[in-house]
Amino acid sequence: MDMKTLTEGRRMGRQLLFVGALTAMAACGSEPVQRPIPGVAFCQEVLPAVEAYVAQARQANPVPDDPRYGGTAVLGSIGELADGMNAAVSSDYSATQHQQFVNLMTLIDYDENLEPRPYLAERVEIAEDNTSVTFHLRQDVFWHDGEQTTADDVAFTYEVVTNPLTAFPNAAYWDRYVQGSEGVEIIDDFTVRIHMEPHAEFLDPFRSLGILPEHLLGDVPPQELKQHPFGTQCPVGNGPFVFYSHSAQDRWVFEANPAFPEALGGRPFLDRYIYRVIPEQTTLLTELLTQNIDVYSGVAPDQAQRILDDANTELVDFPSRQYVFVGWNARRLQLADPRVRRAIAMGTDRERIVEAILQGYGTVAHSSVPPFHWAFDEGRIETIEYDPEEAAALLEEAGWTDRDGDGVRENAEGVSLSISVKYNQGNQQRQDVAEIMQSQLADIGVEVQPQVVEWATLLQDINTPELRNFDGVVMGWVVEFKLDDMDLFHSDRIDQPFAWSGTENPAIDRLLVELGTAVDRNMARELWAEYQNVLIEEQPYLFFYFPSRLIGVSSRLENVTMDQRGVWLSARDWYIDPASR
Template sequence: MILVAGLVVTIGACGGDGGASREAGPWMLEASLAEAGAGVQFCEEVTANVSAYMSQFEGQMPPSERHGGAVVVASIGDIPDGMNNHVSQDYTASQHQSFVNLMTLVKYDEDQNPEPYLAESWEVSDDASEITFHIRDDVYWHDGELTDAYDVAYTFKRAIDPETAFPNAAYWTHYEQGPDGVEVVDSFTVKFQMRPHADYIDPWRATTIMPEHLLGDVPSAELRQHPYGTVCPVGNGPFIFVEHREAASWTFQANPAFPADLGGRPYLDRYVYRVITERTTLLTELLTGGVDVFIRPFPDEVQAILDSDVVDLLRYPFRGYVLVGWNARRPQLADKRVRQALTRGTNRQEIVDALLQGYGTVANGSVPPFHWAYDPSIGRDAMSYDQDAARALLAAAGWVDRDGDGVRENAAGVRLAISIKYNHGNDMRQDIAEIMQAQLSQIGVEVTPMVVEWGTLLDQIGQTPRDFDGVVMGWIVEYKLDDTDLFHSDNISETYAWSGTQRPDIDRFLEELPLVVDREEAKPIWSEYQELLVDEQPYTFFFFDDRLDGINKRLRGVEMDARGEWLNIKDWWIPADQR
């Protein structure tokens, strides 16, 4: 344990982990920061540095009446890999990295136009082969080091290093990845070489900049297990990491050094993310004030929120879809006709109507409704519910009920038996697996639903030997829509290649699409690509759902849309009489 002069203890309240609910007062550093990573040399050193740097701000009074109080956000899962953007593959983690603890070079406005954030400006060469970023000179890491161009170059080099296993490697496919790909012009100017391509700015909206001075000497292959991610992260964003209780909570404190030109220190003194795996408990906590924000209540929980006098429901179109991914490496799933049959044998419309209650639509491909290339007609007929067609596909693939037990076998007598995994605490995904179990039994497929803890499930589907047959998952696309990490043959061993897809014709489209800058020219190419996905059926695409969030009415200034739930957390505030 480290004890540093000037640290003070705050009194816990608000749902057990919410921390101090208090009037605005002088800024003081949370005591539990000193305990983060006690006994781990790296953590002891960095938390001491954070404490030393931040202690200089103690005693400062907040600049307005909106400052003060604590907010608790809750969901069913922890934040896998924490603040380690080098290896993180979880949406909630990405949101906390981008908007809470760290920073991206750019962010998007409500019309999806890029605007400055860590980069104060940028310019692109006339032939779109070079982009130069000018980094702000007033953003400090929470340990007092300046964020600079070397951090940006370091982050890029780590992302393109295969040893890092950066999950979104396709971001950088058209950036020059050799020694001449990046140049640090000066401490606050960095230049990148690239091939002209569409949406070249989007990776810098999605990739948070990481601290070279803390991680630069760590071998790339060791970054995933490094304590920086979940034990003692040091960011440069609007909130300072204070504490992580595994499978329970994350606590952050307002950063008093956040640049005034970016809004200065957040209004909230403290932000807590709680993990509540039992959905009934989570809803009760929201309705009784134990938590302020319930991330993604299910449609069958919405009425209780609508009936409440203290909670509002936010609803907005999102950029994600729910799928059942099929592992084509498994012999029983290797034939596309089997995967087509699994989709055609499932009444997806009936399931969507029952589970979403009007808060979403059936999906037949990977292009969501918000995207300019979306075409709702693709796959609508070819993958419509038809159990007779499904039975014919299975028979054509050699799967027949040879012994009369109701389950099909191949010529070698192997049963058409598969498991469908889903994560613990997600009742909707459990419902999908169990309904598919019942419906697919009618066409001779034996399905076993299996529940797995979230972090374990990510490992099972994302790492060799890919220990799953089918998996119910959610996928959130970037504004730069690119399925390369999912379906390109060259990425068969990468994290997101759940399906094991290997098709040269799909590869050609994935290589061509990012290079077509003109949208009118690109749209028919996107349609052809989507038709190939319908034929391949790497997933049973289930639905595009509207995003739902329950929010306590005491919480003001909240903006949530397709960019995410935490996009303006630094501007959230609570009236003084409700803290």
């Protein structure tokens, strides 16, 4: 596969900045306030260089005479950007999104069809035997302190995330790549080759991994990267927005990069973008409706109508990559038989649950594959639909009948079909799932006992292989575009933390291995359909729903595109309606 070189972007005709030795210069037009510099030696060294870079970039690239340029957009969300812009240690969704689309650059990104396309790499070459991938980098990308982005940065980043001392949160992404310095080859200043074994969706990790500056972090021991001030006090990126300041648990401030490559869109329209931490959803809604923020990320379903009813706001609604499920512990007698687990699925009205809990803002889940994903083909999947009569018959077949007339089924030994379903304290949606299940399954003779547990205790109960202290647990799981259920359902992983169900199915084992090596998507689609049907038959989880991701957006913010790829996908193209500034 050979990706074509990007063509010129949405704005043409402005001179690219050539960055050599930088000196601090005053900006043309209104001069911004000098950025604050934390009292940390690293920050005191790097941020003045960033200030100089931005000043020179503004002179070399004046703001075009276009009314869309200018203004500040504010996004509010409930949580901090954990680990900030340090792509080597961060797994937080919002932080990773800022690394991808705001402050850093990834080698590739995805188009609307989830097909890879160039970004920092202007061309990608894949070996015929799929054992290496070569990235040809753009030569017009500079770190925000003026240093050019080169193959050294890509090689450094790769070595860091594949080094176990770094404790990269998603280390399993790199299992099929040659680790460390042996896995990366610098061909020239702007060409780097990564070595690997053939496997499915091998470009996907390079979509989400922000490249880091070797000249700033190359001497930092990997085990010290997580605490390094680069992440949250003075990150230096190479993306469309330059870090300006951060106040912990309050806000992040970014400003437009005047020298962002023209072929990628050039300078963002916004002068500034601010991420505000607002811990209460009620406050977030109020801030949006009073136009104190332009974007509310993470709208609750019961708030959606207020946004729809307001003349100055819009609701963005797209399927998320998270599914909510009840994980069954098949080690328990009551849940060991797949027929019982299938009967429970038949006795649960998931459509009603989506309507009741999500006000319809969600899609019933039948497997771990999101409905929007290329691997999902509804016409080839044998789904389990709500059918309490069939559920009762299946329980009878499995030997569970109500022998004493108390409304709860028992087996031949008199063991009741009574199961506890745990959920974490403070999560109302998961509590609602457990309680609705309790009501619905009582109709088919299954007793469900909802049990609330503090989060840390719950994780210990389910993740500790020697413990597995649960019958069922309501949880959520976020899938990557590169789907991989190995840690969840392969029998080789049964003693690993995420093998909650404890099911062992040879067909699932075989298909997961084959899926891991299916390089061709057409072949993979066949395997995914087969895998999902086996998974539905086995029912290690009762898959409930993929909730929609709801975003409130002020009508004054234009050019907003959000979908499964991210909330911040088009941040560099956002602009404020000039009449509303």
